[in-house]
Amino acid sequence: MTATVTTDRLTVTTDRLTRVPGLLYGGDWNPEQWPEQVWAEDVKLMAEAGVNLVTVGVFSWARLQPDADSWDFGWLDRLLDLCHRHGVAVDLATATASPPAWLVRAHPELLPVTADGVRLEFGSRQHYCPSSPAYREAAVRLTRALAERYRHHPALALWHIHNEYGDHVQECFCPASAVDFRRWLRERHGGIEELNRSWGTAFWSQRYTSFEQIEPPRTAPGPVNPTQLLDWRRFCSDALLALHRAEKAVLDEVSPGVPVTTNFMSMLKALDYWEWSRHEDLVSDDAYPDPADPRAHVNAAMNYDLMRSLKGGRPWLLMEQAPSAVSWRPVNVPKRPGLYRLWSLQALARGADGVLHFQWRASVAGAEKFHSAMLPHRGTAARGWQETVRFGAELRRLGEIAGSRLRGRAAVLLDWDSWWALELDDHPSARMRWPELLRPWYAALHERGVTVDFVPPTAGLDGYPLVLAPNLYLLDTATADRLTAYVRDGGRLVCGPFSGIADRHDHIHPGGHPGPLRELLGIVVDEHWPIPDGETTAVRLDGTAPDGPRSDGAEPHGADLRAERWSEWIETEGAETLARYASGTLAGLPAVTRNRLGAGTAWYLSCHLGADTGRVLDLPLAEAGVGAELPDLPADVEVTRRHAADGRQYLFLLNHGGVERRVPLDTPGTDLLTGAATGDAVTLAPLGAAVLRLPAAEERP
Incomplete structure (x- = not known):
């Protein structure tokens, strides 16, 4: 069901995630771990807690298919019938995340291989090569069997493919992967000479005369070709996506009309979620902020904004969170009273239309037996159970918000290609990593009450008075042209350091840094100047630092900010200087600049300012007229x-x-x-x- 309305701020389009009314509440239910007499107790307690959706079958492949030629659906038939009788809808998983032992022993070649040539064994989960024909054939066969059997079941509300792609296995270096990689390279580059140009194989005599000479980037004597590594990252994301798409094609064919999802893992480096989200009917996410981290809610808000942004602002689903403690950190701190409720409401505040959990009933065996659950080991006497029931009642009171939307007034550019390339080896500093560059920018906006949308580099930017690019290491001229047009038309762009460096093949742009952003930003970078660990460089906002660089390392009195990790020797080419370095070799040189172009402005931060980033962002925020949803917002x-x-x-x-x-x-x-x-x-x-x-x-x- 879809409806639209135009307000004074934006056009709102509502989308319901499933046919289940109101907000979704529930979690992973693993009844195959329990005797059937427990199931009846479970559904009665679900009714008490207000649960209206459970995820079933995520890790049940071995139960559903005991061997290659046998199926056991009777237990699942009874389970779905039980759910339907008690008004609990089902998010039915395809169970393909963990191949059973019989499949592994029949096809040992499907086990993944590391870059060092070690074949990983059965006994955990996700023990498969993404390019394995045997795994793919078996997974698609299981998905079809489930779809054909349950497509008309009245309990079915959502299909759930696999589970947390890329959590344990993101790549495989076996011969099957090599064959698949070569196929992918042929499709991407066409001929071998185009690949040689793209990879810059004239360096170190790496030229190929045939695709058959190419192997995955296994462990080598020294640094591996960076463009090969970049293409490998792209390939690995695509290889896992191909598995997902193969299962989704079956579900779309056999069970049309039932939405399909797979649970993402927040801002995961390994998978290009812009591309993945194109193949999702709805976005769902697994989020596990650390209760021991007093700032965990800021990072959670950032991840939730991404999930909302992946489908252009449509409501999304929090598929998993922990009711209290997890089981996989070195120290697993529980959520103190009130924190579970607050963090659950935060997901709704950032656009979610449901709050699900791992898991419903706490396990008594296995690797996650100490992971918290909606129904803890102590049962209904536990503190956690009381919170489960109370929050379920509150969610029912919030049901009317389902389908509503929110949109940020500031956009943050996020490009997985650039992220992958930025973090390759042999750069001026290994400390320039995308999450660490992004977080201070996002934290500054969060502290100021500014809601953020994430956008891909191909997105239109109309409607955003402010666009932030904490880093655009990899940047093609088409994206640079879009950013230039955005600024000329009146937009405000703030760009962070080490941007505009390389093209899509990770080749350095000619003419000096920041490449195609040089005219837009009105600056040129003469030399990158990484800051050693444990050191900082003073930056003065008022522009009164001494003229010219200093070599004595003296720090002038009154420096306002501290740069860490990174700085740059830049010269202005039309931009005005708003802050200068105030200590070290770069003292007196520009640190923060603003360039007026057409009706807009482009800002450049040549250094990483960490916790001081917000003091600079206050300037473009004010210029763009972007502020908090409420004035005078109290701290926290x-x-x-x-x-x-x-x-x-x-x-x-x-x-x-x-x-x-x-x-x-x-x-x-x-x-x-x-x-x-x-x-x-x-x-x-x-x-x-x-x-x-x-x-x-x-x-x-």
């Missing part, structure tokens, strides 16, 4: 606004701090969590939250 309070098709708005207020906060409001509303009307402010307890229904514009006094 997160605010987002979802827009419904009927014009109503839903304001989420989340207090991540340890003290009470009073939040002034611009419009009174009703707190859906309590039913109470608000005045001109809301008071939030520590770890407290409010979800306010605000009237449509025409309903306001």
Whole structure:
């Protein structure tokens, strides 16, 4: 069901994730681990907790198919019938994440091989080569059998392919992978001479005369060709995606009309989620912020913004989170009282239409037996169970927000190709890694209450008054032209260091850095100047540092900011200098610049400012008129606004701090969590939250 409405800020299109009304609540249910008499107790407790969707069958391949020629669907028939009778919808998994022992022993060649030539063994999960014909054939066969049997079952609400692609196995270096890699290279490059040009094989006598001479980038005596490594990263993402698409093609053919998903893993380097999301009916994510990290909610918000952005702002599904502690960190800290609720509401605040968990009932055996569950080992007497029930009731009160959307006023460019290339070896510094570059920029916006959308480099930027590019190491001229047009037409672009360096083949752009961004930014980089570990360089915002570079290392009095990891010797070519280096060899040289081009401006940060990044971003934020959803936002309070098709708005207020906060409001509303009307402010307890229904514009006094 889809509806649209135009508000004063954006056009809202609502999309329901499944046919299940309201918000989705539940988690992974693994009944094959339990006697059937436990199942009846489970569904009764699900009703008590308000569970309306469970994921079933994720790791049940060995139970469903005991050997190559036998099937056992009887237990799953009874399970789905039981769910339907008790009003619980099913997200049915294709069970292909872990091949059974009989398949592995019949086809040992499907086990993955490391770059060092070690074949990994059976006994964990995801023990398969992505390019294995035997694995793919068996997975597609199982998917078809499930689809044909359950396509019309009334409990079926969603298909769930595989589980967490790329979690344990992201690549394989076996002979089958080599064959598949060569096929992929032929399709990408055409002929061998084009590959030689793309890979720059004139260097170190690496020229090939045949595709058959090419192997995966296994462990070598020294550095491996960087473009080969970049193509390998692209290939590995595509190889796993080909498996997913093969299963989805079966489901689309046999079970049309039932949405299909696979659970992503937040901002995962290995898989290009822009490309993957094109093949998803809905985006779902597994998120496990660390309760021991006092800033974990900031990184979680960033990941949730990405999930919402992958399908252009459509609602998404939190497929997995931990009700309390996980089992796989060195120290697994539980969620203190109130934190589970707050973090669950945060996913909704960032556009999710459901909160699911791993898992429903805590396991008594296996690698995840100490992982928390909605129904803990202690059962209904446990603190965790009480939180499960309470939050289920609150979700029912929030059901009307389902289908509503939110959109950021600032966009962040994210390019997986550039991420992969940035983190290859033999660069000026191994400390320039995309997540570490991105997080201070995102944290600054989060602290200022600015909602962010992520966009791919091919996206249109109309409607965004501000676009941020913390790093664009890999940049083609087409993307640079789009960014230039965006600025000329009145946009504001902020670009981070070490950008515009290489083209899509990881070849350095001619004419000096930042390559095709040089005219747009109005600067040229003379030399990269990495900062050694443990050292910092002073940066002065007022531009009063001494003229010319210094060699004495002295630090002038009054330097405002600290750069770490990275700096650059740059010269302006039309840009104005807004901050200068104030210590070290670069003292007096530009550090932050602004270039006016057409109706817009382009900013360049030539250094990594870490926690001080926000003090620079305040300038373009003000110039672009981008601010918080609410003015005077208290510290530690997160605010987002979802827009419904009927014009109503839903304001989420989340207090991540340890003290009470009073939040002034611009419009009174009703707190859906309590039913109470608000005045001109809301008071939030520590770890407290409010979800306010605000009237449509025409309903306001």
